[in-house]
Amino acid sequence: MxxxxxxxxxxxxxxxxxxxxxxxxxxxxxxxxxxxxxxxxxxxxxxxxxxxxxxxxxxxxxxxxxxxxxxxxxxxxxxxxxxGDQSAQAQIELLESQRRRLAEEAHNLQLRQRYIEAKIAYWQAALSGDGAQKAVMGESARSIAKELRSPNVPAENA
Amino acid sequence: MxxxxxxxxxxxxxxxxxxxxxxxxxxxxxxxxxxxxxxxxxxxxxxxxxxxxxxxxxxxxxxxxxxxxxxxxxxxxxxxxxxGDQSAQAQIELLESQRRRLAEEAHNLQLRQRYIEAKIAYWQAALSGDGAQKAVMGESARSIAKELRSPNVPAENA
DNA sequence: TTAATAACTTAAAGTACTTTAAGTCAACAT
DNA sequence: ATGTTGACTTAAAGTACTTTAAGTTATTAA
Known part of the structure; x- marks a missing residue:
């Protein structure tokens, strides 16, 4: 080391x-x-x-x-x-936009995680023959998928 | 139409x-x-x-x-x-490995967010001439950077 | 009827990386 | 001292699309 x-x-x-x-x-x-x-x-x-x-x-x-x-x-x-030479302000602006992007990425990542988890639960229900649970998780996955595909997050007010 | x-x-x-x-x-x-x-x-x-x-x-x-x-x-x-359903175990394995990948991605993303935030604070301190704060945030950024660098995720228990 | 516009079609080239293969160098154990 | 390991190096090939160019068909506007 x-x-x-x-x-x-x-x-x-x-x-x-x-x-x-x-x-x-x-x-x-x-x-x-x-x-x-x-x-x-x-x-x-x-x-x-x-x-x-x-x-x-x-x-x-x-x-x-x-x-x-x-x-x-x-x-x-x-x-x-x-x-241009006011590099501090330029840095901040660049970093702030990066921060916003990371927040969005984190949001999407969370959705992806939830989608994968719903899919896992779906197949586990299939394995254990739990048809009802399987249907529930299938619907859950579809719902998250819809959220994943939709343009972007609702929070957009001045 | x-x-x-x-x-x-x-x-x-x-x-x-x-x-x-x-x-x-x-x-x-x-x-x-x-x-x-x-x-x-x-x-x-x-x-x-x-x-x-x-x-x-x-x-x-x-x-x-x-x-x-x-x-x-x-x-x-x-x-x-x-x-169909008889492939459930194969599906689960595929999805589980995807889940592990996403978990690691989420961890790194969080560290990157903290790093970016420290960097923003650093440049803001630089702008406002706050040398002490600038030094503090510089150290903070370095500390997070160290964490980002260090061998990946030790937390791996069944 | 003709002409322009829009919505498709394919093949090929372009873009932005990513992976692989083969090799160098430094450190550490045998 | 020698071998193995690990982190790097480059060049080239591969991946996953995307864009472009050139053409066909269908609608609509003059």
Missing amino acids: STAVHRLEGYTIREAAKLSGLPESTLRYYEAIRLLDPVGRDASSGHRRYTEDDVDLAIAVACLNATGMSIDDMRVYLESRKL | STAVHRLEGYTIREAAKLSGLPESTLRYYEAIRLLDPVGRDASSGHRRYTEDDVDLAIAVACLNATGMSIDDMRVYLESRKL
């Missing part, structure tokens, strides 16, 4: 992935297509070492990506971001 | 898309790779005409898709689904 030395040199790609929410493969991909700046390398191993700034940028990109923005649009956004 | 005649012949791909939540292109794609059964055609135009059953299956697939299940796994699921 001798991580103390490494901590000073920056994050590994695995750590950067966990912090940003982007898979390692995507971090490499984004760097390859030059959406992210080239990341410094550890002298001896040649492995990527992410600075705090690298990770912050990866988080910003993860946010844009999560909103469904195309790579070309992200490029444009990040370019103009570099030119 | 003379849809009355067409109603008897089934749904158009557009209607099937709205009912299932899957884009038209995806319905065609799923049919092309034989995840969905071949859909009957209108005699004169050659256009697809979806039956109620076709739509029900599309809905089921849309649900599985929404949980993040791979196409190959969906294929297995749908195959065993056709066999």
Whole structure:
């Protein structure tokens, strides 16, 4: 567990992935297509070492990506971001929109969990020959599925 | 809007898309790779005409898709689904592994939310010139980051 | 009747990753 | 010192759609 030395040199790609929410493969991909700046390398191993700034940028990109923005649009956004200079406010806005997105993702994740659980209960009822329970859980799954498919959450008032 | 005649012949791909939540292109794609059964055609135009059953299956697939299940796994699921209740145990195993995946996803999502919130507080402190608060939130973010980095979920008991 | 518009059709190319295969390097146990 | 393990590396192939291009059929408007 001798991580103390490494901590000073920056994050590994695995750590950067966990912090940003982007898979390692995507971090490499984004760097390859030059959406992210080239990341410094550890002298001896040649492995990527992410600075705090690298990770912050990866988080910003993860946010844009999560909103469904195309790579070309992200490029444009990040370019103009570099030119403008009030980066604290820009950071906050980006992070807030990411927070909203995560809340929505959490909501959808919960629905997916409930759907899967209803489906499991459905098949367990089928196994134990409980036709009534099976029907109940089948209906429950359909109801959750409907909620999952519908555009989005009701809470939308100024 | 003379849809009355067409109603008897089934749904158009557009209607099937709205009912299932899957884009038209995806319905065609799923049919092309034989995840969905071949859909009957209108005699004169050659256009697809979806039956109620076709739509029900599309809905089921849309649900599985929404949980993040791979196409190959969906294929297995749908195959065993056709066999009926005697496949219950296979269904349950598939769904249980999906449930574990979602649980882990939920855990990571929660950590990411906390990380983002700490980062927002950090930049807000930076904006308002509150150096002390900035330092506190920076430390908080780092602490959550550490948790995000650390080996995944120890809580795994029957 | 003709012409435009809309709703489909297919095949092929494009997009955005993701996975795999093969290899390097560092650390740790034998 | 040697072998094994684990975390990384790249290039290339694979996945899951999505978009585009070109064409057909059906309706509707002039």
